[in-house]
Amino acid sequence: MTDSAGPWSASHAEAGHAVAAGQDTSAWTQPPRERLEELTRGAFVPSGALAQAAEAFRPRPGQTEMAAAVARTIEQGGALVVEAGTGVGKTFSYLVPALLSGERVLLSTATKTLQDQLFGRDLPRLAQSLGLPVRMALLKGRGSYLCAHRLDLARRDASLPDRTALRTLAKIEQWAQGTRTGDLAEMPGLDERSPVLPLVTSTRENCLGSQCPKFRQCHVNAARREALAADVVVINHHLFFADLAVRESGMAELLPTVRVVIFDEAHQLNETGVQFLGRQLGTGQVLDFARDVLAAGLQFARGLVEWQPLVAAVERAARELRLVVGGGNYSTRLRWSGEAPEGVDPLAWDDALAVLASALEQAAEGLAVVNEVAPDFVRLQERASTLAQRVRAFAREAEPGSVRWADAGTQLRLVESPLDIAQAVQRKLLKTGEERDEAERQRAWIFTSATLGDDERLSWFTEPCGLSQAQVLRVASPFDYPSQAALYVPRQLPPPKDPGHSAAVAALAQRAARRIGGRTMVLTTTLRALRAIGEQLQAHFAGSGELEVLVQGQSPKRRLIERFREGAAHGHAGCILVASASFWEGVDVPGEALQLVIIDKLPFPPPGDPLVEARSQRLESQGRSPFNDYFVPEAAVALKQGAGRLIRRETDQGVLVVCDTRLVQMGYGRRLLAALPPMRRLKDEGEFEEALGALGP
Structure with missing residues (x-):
C-alpha cells in the first residue's frame, strides 16, 4: 500500500466522470452502525479483504487503529483529525470504513494527481475486494476539461502565439473527436503549461451555461449529473473551497446529500482555503x-x-x-x-x-x-x-x-x-453556534495527512482550520528509521545568511551525488537558491555524461519526476534533481532512485511576506510569541514534509542532509529535530562518507 500526494491549478467550478464498481448499487444495504468498527477491523486481518486488494499486504497496528477511529467517527458523527506517518497506509484506513458504511462519501484530495490515483486505482480495487457495488465519480475543476464551444472559438482565433500552439490546438481537436469525459489529463503528451489550455477550457466567469450552443455536449454538465448520482465522489481542495466561496456550482448541491466528508492531504487546507475565501x-x-x-x-x-x-x-x-x-x-x-x-x-x-x-x-x-x-x-x-x-x-x-x-x-x-479558514469552517461546515438539524449533527468530517503539526493537539493544523474541538489521533510510521535512514548536519558550511552558502551546498551535493551515482534530491527554500545551486551543478556536470542535473522550471514537473525515477536505468546517466516549493511534498520516489535528500536551510516562513506579518501581528495582539507559536511550527512541518521524501517503503535506505547548523546549535533546534523521523545521527564528515559508501555507487 502507498501514501500519495502531490499542486493543482485553481478553478472555480466543477466537472468529472463516473464509473460503477460491482453490480446494481441497490444491492448494498448500510450495516448497523454498531457493526461498522467490527466490519472494518475484519478487513485488516491477514485473511481479510485488504489481502486481496493490496500486494504484499501485512497487518499494521497503526493502520487498523486509524481505520477503527474513522469507523467510530462515521458511526457517531463529528470531526476527527488524524496524522498518519508515511507508510501507515492511511488511504485504505479511511476508504475501508467509508465504503463499508454504505453512506454517500465526499473525498477531497490536494491534487489532481492523487484524485486520478484514488479514482483509477485505489477505489475500484478496494470496492472489488470488499465485494461492494459502489458507483464512483471523479470531479475536477472546469479548467481540467475541454469546452467544446471555446474550442470552436479558438479555431478562429488569429492571435495564437506560435506554430507550437497551432500544433497543440490541432492535436486537441483530433483528441476531442474520441473523448468521452473531456478530461484533458487523459490526452497523451499535453503540456499542462501550454498557453492553448485557457483557450479551450472554461471558467465560472466565461461559461455560457444553458445558453451555450454546445450545452448538450458539455462535459461539465455530464460530470455534474454523474457526481450527483454517485456513492463516492472524489474532488480536490481547490474545487471544494471555490464552491464554498461562491455557492454556485454543483458542489453546493452535492454537499448536503453526503454524510461522510474526508479530506486527504489535509495539511494544505488552510493555505488553499484562504485563496478562495477572499x-x-x-x-x-x-x-x-x-x-x-x-x-x-x-x-x-x-x-x-x-x-x-x-x-x-x-x-x-x-x-x-x-x-x-x-x-x-x-x-x-x-x-x-x-x-x-x-x-x-x-x-x-x-x-x-x-x-x-x-x-x-x-x-x-x-x-x-x-x-x-x-x-x-x-x-x-x-x-x-x-x-x-x-x-x-x-x-x-x-x-x-x-x-x-x-x-x-x-x-x-x-x-x-x-488570515485563516477557522471562521469559515466553523460557520459554513461544522455550523457551530447555530441550530443544527439531525443530518448536520450526524455528519462525519475526517481530516488526515502525514504531517499536521509538532505537538499532541496538532495545533499547527487544528487552530487555523477551526478544529480545536475535534478528536485528534497521531499514528506513527511503521518504518524502522534508525536502521533505514541517517541524518547529517555538516558543521563546516557557512551560515545560511552567508553569500557563499548556496555555492557550498552545491559543492556538497556535487561530491555526494558523484559518490552514489546520482540518486540525489536537493530541496531549496527559495527560488534564488534553486537557481544558484541548479546552475552551479549543471555547469559542473555539463558535457561530462556523468550525471544529469534536473532543475525545477526547466521541464514540466511530471516529466522531471519520471526522469528522476528512471535514474541510471536503460543506459542513462544518474540524476540530481534540484527543486523547491511543491517538490517538498507529494513526490513519491521509492527504492534506490532516491537515497540522498539535501535541504539547503531550515524552511522558516519568509518574515517579509504580508500574510506572515499579519498572522504574526495577530499573535502578538493575543500576547503570544509569533516565533514560538508560528515560525517554529511552520518550519517543523515543512522540514518534516521535505524529509518525508527520503524513506517511502520498508526496504528504502538513505541519508538526509540539512545544511543549516542552527538545527543543532539553537535552542529551537531541539523542537525541529523532534519533529523529524527518528533517524540515526551522523557526527562528522567521516561518518557521512561511510554512510554514502554503504549506499553503494
Whole structure:
C-alpha cells in the first residue's frame, strides 16, 4: 500500500466522470452502525479483504487503529483529525470504513494527481475486494476539461502565439473527436503549461451555461449529473473551497446529500482555503477578458461596435496598472497596508485603478448594445461588470480581519484574504453556534495527512482550520528509521545568511551525488537558491555524461519526476534533481532512485511576506510569541514534509542532509529535530562518507 500526494491549478467550478464498481448499487444495504468498527477491523486481518486488494499486504497496528477511529467517527458523527506517518497506509484506513458504511462519501484530495490515483486505482480495487457495488465519480475543476464551444472559438482565433500552439490546438481537436469525459489529463503528451489550455477550457466567469450552443455536449454538465448520482465522489481542495466561496456550482448541491466528508492531504487546507475565501483580481484575468471580447465581437458582431478601441482601452489600462507597480519579471509579494502597495505612489495607484474600472465599465456598456446577438455577449457583459466591481473594491479599504498584498511579476495580482479558514469552517461546515438539524449533527468530517503539526493537539493544523474541538489521533510510521535512514548536519558550511552558502551546498551535493551515482534530491527554500545551486551543478556536470542535473522550471514537473525515477536505468546517466516549493511534498520516489535528500536551510516562513506579518501581528495582539507559536511550527512541518521524501517503503535506505547548523546549535533546534523521523545521527564528515559508501555507487 502507498501514501500519495502531490499542486493543482485553481478553478472555480466543477466537472468529472463516473464509473460503477460491482453490480446494481441497490444491492448494498448500510450495516448497523454498531457493526461498522467490527466490519472494518475484519478487513485488516491477514485473511481479510485488504489481502486481496493490496500486494504484499501485512497487518499494521497503526493502520487498523486509524481505520477503527474513522469507523467510530462515521458511526457517531463529528470531526476527527488524524496524522498518519508515511507508510501507515492511511488511504485504505479511511476508504475501508467509508465504503463499508454504505453512506454517500465526499473525498477531497490536494491534487489532481492523487484524485486520478484514488479514482483509477485505489477505489475500484478496494470496492472489488470488499465485494461492494459502489458507483464512483471523479470531479475536477472546469479548467481540467475541454469546452467544446471555446474550442470552436479558438479555431478562429488569429492571435495564437506560435506554430507550437497551432500544433497543440490541432492535436486537441483530433483528441476531442474520441473523448468521452473531456478530461484533458487523459490526452497523451499535453503540456499542462501550454498557453492553448485557457483557450479551450472554461471558467465560472466565461461559461455560457444553458445558453451555450454546445450545452448538450458539455462535459461539465455530464460530470455534474454523474457526481450527483454517485456513492463516492472524489474532488480536490481547490474545487471544494471555490464552491464554498461562491455557492454556485454543483458542489453546493452535492454537499448536503453526503454524510461522510474526508479530506486527504489535509495539511494544505488552510493555505488553499484562504485563496478562495477572499478577493482576487489579476491583470491576466483582465487581458483574457479583453481577448475574449475581441474574438467574440469580430466573429458575431463585426461592425456593430468599435471593438478594437474598446478592447485596446481595457488592455492599456491593465498594463498601466502593472507598470505603476514597477519591478522586473520575477514575482515579488508587496505589502499593502495603506492606500497603495508598498513603494507605489498612492495618487498614481488610485488613478490607474480608476482608469481600469472606467475602461471595464465602458466595455460593459458596449457589450450591452449587442447582448441579444449571441449568448457570449451576455456573459462578457457580466464579466466586465464583475471585474469593474472588483477594481472599485480594491480602491476602498480592506475588510476588517483580512490582509492585502500585491503579487508583482509578469502580471499583477491583487489579493485580499482572511488570515485563516477557522471562521469559515466553523460557520459554513461544522455550523457551530447555530441550530443544527439531525443530518448536520450526524455528519462525519475526517481530516488526515502525514504531517499536521509538532505537538499532541496538532495545533499547527487544528487552530487555523477551526478544529480545536475535534478528536485528534497521531499514528506513527511503521518504518524502522534508525536502521533505514541517517541524518547529517555538516558543521563546516557557512551560515545560511552567508553569500557563499548556496555555492557550498552545491559543492556538497556535487561530491555526494558523484559518490552514489546520482540518486540525489536537493530541496531549496527559495527560488534564488534553486537557481544558484541548479546552475552551479549543471555547469559542473555539463558535457561530462556523468550525471544529469534536473532543475525545477526547466521541464514540466511530471516529466522531471519520471526522469528522476528512471535514474541510471536503460543506459542513462544518474540524476540530481534540484527543486523547491511543491517538490517538498507529494513526490513519491521509492527504492534506490532516491537515497540522498539535501535541504539547503531550515524552511522558516519568509518574515517579509504580508500574510506572515499579519498572522504574526495577530499573535502578538493575543500576547503570544509569533516565533514560538508560528515560525517554529511552520518550519517543523515543512522540514518534516521535505524529509518525508527520503524513506517511502520498508526496504528504502538513505541519508538526509540539512545544511543549516542552527538545527543543532539553537535552542529551537531541539523542537525541529523532534519533529523529524527518528533517524540515526551522523557526527562528522567521516561518518557521512561511510554512510554514502554503504549506499553503494
